[in-house]
Amino acid sequence: MLLTKLLSPAKTFHSISQVLCNTCNMSGGTKVMQHAQNLKFQRVKLREKNMKYVPGIINLQVLGSGAYGAPKSLYLFTDQSRYLFNCGEGTQRLAHEHKMRLAKLDSIFITQPTWDNLGGLPGLALTIQDVGVPEITLHGPDGLEQIFVGTRRFVVLKNLSVITKECVAYDKYEDHIISVTYVPLVSSQDSSNGPTDTSSGSPPPTDDSEDDIDYYDYETNQSQTVSQANKKRRHHSPPSSRNDSSPTKRPTPSSPASTTMSYICQLKPRPGALSLDKCVAHNVPPGPLLGKLKAGQDVTLADGTVVRSADVTEPDEIGPVFIVLDCPDESYLDSLLKESIFARYQESAASPDDIAVLVAHFSPPHVLSHPRYKEFMSKFPSSTQHLILNESNHCLGSVAVHKIQCKLNVLNKHIFPMLCDNGIPVIVDKESPIPPTPAPTTPTESSTDPPPPSVPLSPSLQSLMTDLVTDLASHYSGLDSNSVLPSSSEPTLIQARTLMKIPLRPRLPLDTSPPLSLDIPAYVRETLTSSPEFPDALSALKQSLEQEEQTPHTNNNGNNINSNNSNVDNDRETVPSEERRKFPEVTFLGTGSSIPNKTRNTSSILLRIDRSSCMLLDCGEGTLSQLVRLFGPRQLDDILSQLGAIYISHLHADHHLGLISLIQARARVRSSSPTRKLVLLAPKQIITWLNLYSARFQRIGHLYTLVPLSLFENHGQNRPPLDQDTISLLSSLGLSSLTTCLVHHCPNAFGVALTTLSGHKITYSGDTMPCDGLVSIGKNSDLLIHEATHEDELEKEARLKMHSTVSQAIRIGRDMFAKHVLLTHFSQRYAKLPRLNRDLNENVGIAFDNMRISLSDLPKLKHFYPALKLMFAEYQDEIEVRAMKRNLKAEVKRNQKADVKRKLSIESAEGKR
Incomplete structure (x- = not known):
């Protein structure tokens, strides 16, 4: 089967050899640069060709609905160009899942420079750079370029130019598809009246705290040894020369902006057809x-x-008008109502063709319900539709996350709990009134995968499927009763849902039926029929887990995990044994590396230390969204109120781009008790980025206290004792000790070992190559969470990027005598299951997003791998095929080099004659 797949591609052995022959003498960096230049050239030529034509099909589509935890984002697309309105955190993940291709993205329009609207820009920039977009233009209030100034050390734009457009009131951006008029709205309040950051405990930027470190220096200095790199970790490096593509600069605002930008958009007329x-x-x-x-x-x-x-010719087709409007709070209402330009597109318009067909409202619910805002909306005729993108919506937009969680839940409903996201309608049987997602029609872009062929089920499997579907349906029906949005009393008001499409050319009726749905029976059937051996493996797993429940297990101190630990403080001895069994509890929110994909988000782990305290280990982009999905808004409020600290292992983007949204979300929940700040345990260099954001965009410095990780660094016998304030801080987090060490990755990358007041020890590697320092601080851990970015055959690639392979991570666990090892941070080439060259050891498990496990459940993980391999059998075949192709290419390259050496040897011998 694998051989058939391997030989099926059109590329033959000879063609692969030819490709390698052409590139064997090129360095990796040169190939990347040349590839980027080729893509840029192709894009420019295609754009020149397309400018002669006005596209006949243009749609406006909802990417993010604005629900709590979801971005609010609109995507205007044609077969030639793409335009994005707002780019909140998580935008790129939804675009990837729903195949909203970003390669043709030209312009991004930002309404207000807040994290809700621009938090996805850094990650999106990295993604579109990788697909060959040569430049992107930002439109919006002054100072947008500062987002890339602040992130330039960990968002390195080597081949992407970011251009910031000066958006003067009533000026226009025009191309052959659209004309966009800038309409600024100004707050009546002075932004300087907000809270200052002087009490944050985090100093303002100074020469000492400026971060001029190149966090990707190891990628451009591959000859440098690990020991040489470690010597640099405490010193500043010269600024990276790779920021030549930095955004064009405008005057820098001295305080967070008090201006929001609205956009009046009109499609260019389309020439009439020849008769x-x-x-x-x-x-x-x-x-x-x-x-x-x-x-x-x-x-x-x-x-x-x-x-x-x-x-x-037929008459030209007049381009419809739509308006993108953002009124952040009541202080902008005066400016909105005084703005006369909107009257040209309301009921008082000079021509019916000028009346806006749609107004997209990014304004929050409390503004939308304000009498003065309603007065503004009433000036549009009934033919104008109003699209609402804000927190009143519930659609988080991801089907793929639910699908894989349903499949994993079949294995165990406690370790893989169902999600509490209720914004997507659920199909529970064939007679369900909610239809599946319709097949897309060009050029609509959708992620709907073709349904797998139906496989007849045996009576026993059919019975099992019925039980599983009933159980899953019961979960969804038990969620808060807002899964189906209430119909608005106003027929022109439309609650946004991800993938909702508004046809602009040709003008077609809006389809308000849910564009996404969760087909629970299909997910369960696909799981049960993934392999002929899977039902037996599932049955064996269930039996093993039942036996494991009856087996007592001890931690490395010799104490029964299920019983009270004697090595605890007196004030904790009264904790019930059931709580000791449950806590600490580890929940994986992101288990992928680099960029998010639809099944594995970037790094984040929720560590619930006890019933009243928790902390996060890293928080990649989209961490808040993951929390909302898993816990639901109500329980999440409890989690955020208990969140005492966020630990950031290092300053690569995929480990901390979710930080600002979490700081803000926690502040909203804890507004009644603002005195208890969030503790930020991070490399001290993070303060440069946070201070810049706080000064230029939104004031957040008063919401957290930065405690540098170097304070806890292991120096052996020379480590100074912690002061009483720090000890009290740890105790308030439920910890008796916290020890860090520098690891072998980028500058200022740390590993950490945590010991709870109940005596449990958990070590987290962050990103690193195998590191003796981590072994030292993690000795006798109950749990080691270690990155395993690459499979064993890619050890060279792992070394170049300073990551670990699966076997290296397992070996580190063995060297530190860790009782259990959980592997995480997998390359996104392993979206579902990493490739292993052998069965897992007794004490090793694989982490998945939304996996929740207590230490007492860790012995169960060894039983899951056989069923997982069968559940993802087809995917496993695919990665085996890729591995075989990779090995074939490597062999061709080795043979080529041998031929060259042989030829040179012959020529040298002939020359001596």
């Missing part, structure tokens, strides 16, 4: 004259008659 009947009536002969008439040129016939293009 052959009219051409015949005007005696136009077949031939090149028809092409000239179609292009809008008048022509002269052989008899001297002049035929005007307008006489033989």
